[in-house]
Amino acid sequence: MTDSKLSTFDRKDGSLVIAHVLFAFGALLIGGIAGMLQGMVKGGTITLPAGIGYYELLTAHGVLMALIFTTYFIIGFLYSGVSKTLGGSLLPIARKLGWWGYLLMSAGTLIGVVVILLGKASVLYTFYAPMKASPWFYIALALVVIGSWLSGYGIFYQYRKWRKTNNGKLSPLFAFMSVITMLLWQIATIGVALEVVVQLIPWSFGWVETVNVVLSRTLFWFFGHPLVYFWLLPAYICWYVVIPKIIGGKIFSDALARLSFVLFLLFSIPVGFHHQLMEPGISHFWKYLQVVLTFMVVIPSLMTAFSLFATFEQSGRAKGAKGLFGWVKFLPWKDVRFFAPFMGMLIFIPAGAGGLINASNQMNAVVHNTLWVTGHFHLTVATSVALTFFGITYWLIPAVAGRVLTPRLNKLGIVQTIIWVVGMFIMSGGMHIVGLLGSPRRTAYNTYDDHPDAILWMPYHVAMAVGGIILFVGVLLLIYNVVALLKAPKGETEYPLGEVSEHAEPTPKYLENWKLWLTVTVVLILVAYTIPFIDLIGNTTPGSPGYVTW
């Protein structure tokens, strides 16, 4: 990897990466405005001017942040690493697929945003039937998904060609992880694609009268849980591959990193029922089986935590750190490329613990659909993942656009990270506590006729609004930083890719045996879902007609 060090990033590929990253931050800005306004309405501090509904904002916030910001950033980031590590530039077909994917996703996003703002689709980003949005909302979603498939094919194509020309060689770690991430996405989106194309589009056009509600929810959550790992795995790529280089250390173990990604592929899909624990129509046995499978992701998560801190300690000791925790001082705290992702890692500890509570079968009743859950994913995706993506941006834009990160921008990046952590601590902390007290999620301002329980929630809702305003300042500073990065002084910036520690064991071949891992993935999915699906499809319950309740 030393030979490619400081070599120029392919400019054509750079444009593709920049296009994705900028679209992502555009979505973050609009989604951020919606989020802050929502927080203020919920806190009772403002009422929206006529015409704008709370749930329209909530739909826009969810779709733009959870689906658009993440997907665009992830595809841009993965393409950058695939270009860098698999031959130094994208093959023409891979690049073309990347642009076609971008085009389709952008068309879908624009249609979707217009339909949402027209108030034709205030169904939130989970769009549970039988609430019936305009068919164009579902078509927009389908376009985004199909676009992301094309982008995935581009990555697979580049990877296969590389493997063919480098017969028998172990693929670069970044590329391997990108392929896993995109495989996970391809398999997971089959569920939501079936829901949207087979169930919802014909139904919302009126070609069929009714929809099977529990089936549609099950298809959605077949997708909905791996979705969160689709967000998380690119952050893990940064933690495993990029961070060791930035701190001047080595990757602890290539084999361990690959194994953890394989385990994520296996255990993040057959687990969707843990989002449906509180609903009728699915029996205890299948819920419990999927709870067990859910808890298997604890293993790769702890493997990741262990190997990251091993990297930190090893690199500190190599620099002369003494004592049990002396290495902590040797970490580059003043480098935003490390500091932002590191804060993300730190916050993933309580965030992951909260996730275990959510998935604990009967314990879910305490927190299901309360603001606790909202607090949970604002720690996971909106802090751990988002801060890692922000940290990536400070070297990715300079590396692909031929710029350098100035000390001033580095400092602003650190300030931005601190603002984000403080805002999220207040907002998500408030959400967790008030959720335990019973305050429901996705609910506009109301005091429930001044019921004493609901009155007790108010101070926490105000704290959420305060946190939301601080976070919006964080969004504005981030947008400023992104623009400033594009205008930063010209120069070459290294694309940071770590090297594996010389003490690590060699990587066994079977870790790159796709036939094996895909077979196990499919078998696990079949075990977890076949009988429940047969039951749902075969049931004789009359379906539901559609309702527009907003």
Added chain:
Amino acid sequence: MLAVFLLVLGIMTFGTGFAPPNEHIHRIDPTKVSETPPFDKPQLTKIGENEYKAAMVAYAFGYDPAEQMEIPAGATVHFEITSSDVVHGFQIPGTNVNVMVTPGEISHVSHTFEKPGEYLILCNEYCGIAHEMMKTTIVVK
């Protein structure tokens, strides 16, 4: 440790009956809720010594029965709830009562109300423009 934890969850679920609600599959035509017993007459019925059944319908944006439900302290209520339109929630803050109400299915959940007071029942699944107004109460005397 992971195995022990999962075992505990499993034993509680299948052995002691401390499970997530809604095990049984009870199907109903969601367009004919108002004609299907017991939901044609949603009401609180006394079925035994300090034991009640509450047949309830969730709709956008409220719950039937509309009349105030009242029970003595220490009473156990078996709720049976269905929806006549979209998906709703059924949550009683301060208790572990928290179930989804899905059209076409009947949700079952039981709770013993030990302490007197006015308990809030609210919808915790977004169901439309006035979702935040969807609530009722049950009074424990």
